[in-house]
Amino acid sequence: MGKSRRLSAVGEFGWLKKLLPRLYWPSALRPHLCIGPGDDAGALRITPGRVLVATTDTLVEGIHFEHKWMSPRDLGHKLLAVNLSDLAAMGRVKPLAVLVTVSMPGDTLVDSLNNFYQGLRGCAQRWKIGFLGGDTVGSRGSWTVSATVLGEAHPNELIQRGGAKAGDLIAVIGPLGLATAGLEIVQSGARRAPWMAPLITALCRPQPLLDSAQYLSPSRGVTSLIDASDGLEASVKLLSECSGLGAELQLSHIPVSRALDRWARIRKRNPLSYIVPGGEDYALIFTVRSKDWPMLHSRLPQAKMIGRMVPKGHGCTALSNGQRISLKNYGYAHFHAS
Amino acid sequence: MGKSRRLSAVGEFGWLKKLLPRLYWPSALRPHLCIGPGDDAGALRITPGRVLVATTDTLVEGIHFEHKWMSPRDLGHKLLAVNLSDLAAMGRVKPLAVLVTVSMPGDTLVDSLNNFYQGLRGCAQRWKIGFLGGDTVGSRGSWTVSATVLGEAHPNELIQRGGAKAGDLIAVIGPLGLATAGLEIVQSGARRAPWMAPLITALCRPQPLLDSAQYLSPSRGVTSLIDASDGLEASVKLLSECSGLGAELQLSHIPVSRALDRWARIRKRNPLSYIVPGGEDYALIFTVRSKDWPMLHSRLPQAKMIGRMVPKGHGCTALSNGQRISLKNYGYAHFHAS
Numbered sequence: 001m002g003k004s005r006r007l008s009a010v011g012e013f014g015w016l017k018k019l020l021p022r023l024y025w026p027s028a029l030r031p032h033l034c035i036g037p038g039d040d041a042g043a044l045r046i047t048p049g050r051v052l053v054a055t056t057d058t059l060v061e062g063i064h065f066e067h068k069w070m071s072p073r074d075l076g077h078k079l080l081a082v083n084l085s086d087l088a089a090m091g092r093v094k095p096l097a098v099l100v101t102v103s104m105p106g107d108t109l110v111d112s113l114n115n116f117y118q119g120l121r122g123c124a125q126r127w128k129i130g131f132l133g134g135d136t137v138g139s140r141g142s143w144t145v146s147a148t149v150l151g152e153a154h155p156n157e158l159i160q161r162g163g164a165k166a167g168d169l170i171a172v173i174g175p176l177g178l179a180t181a182g183l184e185i186v187q188s189g190a191r192r193a194p195w196m197a198p199l200i201t202a203l204c205r206p207q208p209l210l211d212s213a214q215y216l217s218p219s220r221g222v223t224s225l226i227d228a229s230d231g232l233e234a235s236v237k238l239l240s241e242c243s244g245l246g247a248e249l250q251l252s253h254i255p256v257s258r259a260l261d262r263w264a265r266i267r268k269r270n271p272l273s274y275i276v277p278g279g280e281d282y283a284l285i286f287t288v289r290s291k292d293w294p295m296l297h298s299r300l301p302q303a304k305m306i307g308r309m310v311p312k313g314h315g316c317t318a319l320s321n322g323q324r325i326s327l328k329n330y331g332y333a334h335f336h337a338s
Numbered sequence: 339m340g341k342s343r344r345l346s347a348v349g350e351f352g353w354l355k356k357l358l359p360r361l362y363w364p365s366a367l368r369p370h371l372c373i374g375p376g377d378d379a380g381a382l383r384i385t386p387g388r389v390l391v392a393t394t395d396t397l398v399e400g401i402h403f404e405h406k407w408m409s410p411r412d413l414g415h416k417l418l419a420v421n422l423s424d425l426a427a428m429g430r431v432k433p434l435a436v437l438v439t440v441s442m443p444g445d446t447l448v449d450s451l452n453n454f455y456q457g458l459r460g461c462a463q464r465w466k467i468g469f470l471g472g473d474t475v476g477s478r479g480s481w482t483v484s485a486t487v488l489g490e491a492h493p494n495e496l497i498q499r500g501g502a503k504a505g506d507l508i509a510v511i512g513p514l515g516l517a518t519a520g521l522e523i524v525q526s527g528a529r530r531a532p533w534m535a536p537l538i539t540a541l542c543r544p545q546p547l548l549d550s551a552q553y554l555s556p557s558r559g560v561t562s563l564i565d566a567s568d569g570l571e572a573s574v575k576l577l578s579e580c581s582g583l584g585a586e587l588q589l590s591h592i593p594v595s596r597a598l599d600r601w602a603r604i605r606k607r608n609p610l611s612y613i614v615p616g617g618e619d620y621a622l623i624f625t626v627r628s629k630d631w632p633m634l635h636s637r638l639p640q641a642k643m644i645g646r647m648v649p650k651g652h653g654c655t656a657l658s659n660g661q662r663i664s665l666k667n668y669g670y671a672h673f674h675a676s
Contacts, residue, residue, distance in 0.1 A: 008444030
């Protein structure tokens with residue numbers, strides 16, 4: 001491998017695969033370590049019976065948002081929401097506090113920064129979490145906002161990406177493909193109609209599914225869990241890889257919202273072309289032992305079964321009208337060559 | 339006040355003063371809250387007898403560093419070191435783990451990113467802290483790197499900014515003014531001589547004073563504590579404001595390193611003109627009851643007494659050759675109008 005490879009050629013996922021095994025965990029801390037990097041959140045055993053769950057996520061102007069279609073208030077909300085989604089993706093986690101870092105140019109209007117914090121505050125109040133600290137610094141031109149969210153959980157309640165077994169069912173709860181359609185709407189400058197609201201809301205004001213996540217526990221047969229922020233395809237592939245398995249999706253089982261269906265018709269596209277690569281959706285994707293599915297589904301009727309885990313040799317495939325399609329590419333990644 | 343004020347006109351400190359009282363702490367969390375935003379780090383009571391201490395700090399290309407004078411490896415080291423300095427600025431804190439966020443353009447060399455993580459890893463190994471998570475995202479052009487560091491402490495051992503009493507002595511431990519001189523050297527493009535190493539090291543590879551901080555505890559008479567990252571002047575003013583006091587510095591007592599003295603001579607400047615506004619120095623500034631100073635000083639001989647706290651009405655002043663100078667302006671702030 002050449003010395004001069006660039007990040008865009010390796011990709012975020014490719015680079016992380018190389019990085020993760022080399023990250024440092026001192027032996028003195030290993031008893032503390034419950035979950036290290038590589039999952040939606042990390043977990044540190046602080047006291048017997050409770051772990052601290054921590055995650056960090058960043059939104060960058062020009063990559064994740066543009067001011068022309070994302071208000072500072074929505075940005076503040078979304079920054080916290082996407083971090084809370086990472087806590088939800090670990091199962092029954094109680095969010096506690098947030099640290100926020102804001103980097104923006106000196107000519108930013110004070111009102112914009114105030115509105116950003118109002119959006120953050122609204123989301124913090126909704127989930128009863130407090131501000132523990134932060135950093136506000138200048139930048140040379142664009143906004144970069146970053147948050148670290150801390151929560152607590154019982155160590156036996158946490159659900160990682162790698163616990164699925166062959167035969168487990170794959171289920172999803174929450175919106176899929178909506179944010180991608182919403183992005184297309186705001187980028188196209190199309191006139192916004194009331195029926196588009198769910199698509200734009202999915203993009204600009206996503207809701208973390210912490211309430212639903214309260215039902216997802218190992219004792220209810222849930223074996224692995226991830227959020228769909230990288231897209232359905234990438235998320236299912238990550239669950240499969242981490243569990244050492246393959247996956248088979250039933251495309252006809254994937255829920256398509258009315259707004260997405262309507263937008264896809266206008267664009268003359270199959271709604272699945274929004275859902276499968278997706279990205280920026282904060283649905284939860286999980287696997288559950290098939291015998292536990294009926295009981296879990298009775299508690300969480302909005303969850304939909306969309307496939308099952310299969311032995312590794314089968315790879316990750318999707319069944320569509322009797323045809324088997326391979327899921328080859330990660331759907332959503334930064335550092336694409338521009 | 340106009341609606342269209344810009345951040346550069348208000349300044350980072352001015353804005354934070356307005357923001358902090360409005361940050362949200364839900365009543366459900368108040369029993370958990372030990373220290374909220376506005377100090378070097380926040381602290382959350384997780385279990386009786388122990389608090390989680392958390393802090394976050396960001397380094398932005400074009401504001402805090404330029405690639406031409408800061409290698410990726412030094413940047414990784416410094417990112418962790420400045421966060422650890424914030425833990426040291428809370429007293430006897432044991433660092434545990436770090437979450438890292440990196441935003442950089444897709445054409446970044448993979449080697450640069452690897453070197454950044456090697457710098458981080460070296461500092462993490464030195465202080466035996468582990469990687470708990472992170473986020474790696476694209477950017478439109480410049481690097482923004484951010485870390486959140488978690489540590490633990492006994493709640494009674496933490497030292498805030500606001501605990502000083504009139505008559506307490508002000509002391510400093512660690513380098514002052516060196517990073518400012520180092521910045522001048524790297525920006526001027528001056529040929530680097532071996533004797534300049536301490537100045538450039540202070541800028542590019544600062545050392546967090548966690549070991550010294552182990553001696554700074556309320557039981558040893560330490561009443562307030564801050565790091566000097568905003569400069570000596572701003573840091574002393576923050577201690578004073580938070581404690582509702584004034585301060586009187588003895589400029590002749592302030593330690594001047596040989597390297598700084600030599601560089602200042604070359605530039606025909608008073609070394610104090612580097613030290614007093616300063617910035618990016620990771621010294622610790624603390625106040626101590628005068629009766630406890632001799633014992634503390636015998637344990638920490640490298641600490642220097644540089645002044646004392648006085649009643650608020652006296653303001654913040656410095657004595658120099660018998661003259662009294664007012665300390666009016668914060669030394670180091672982002673968002674200066676450019």
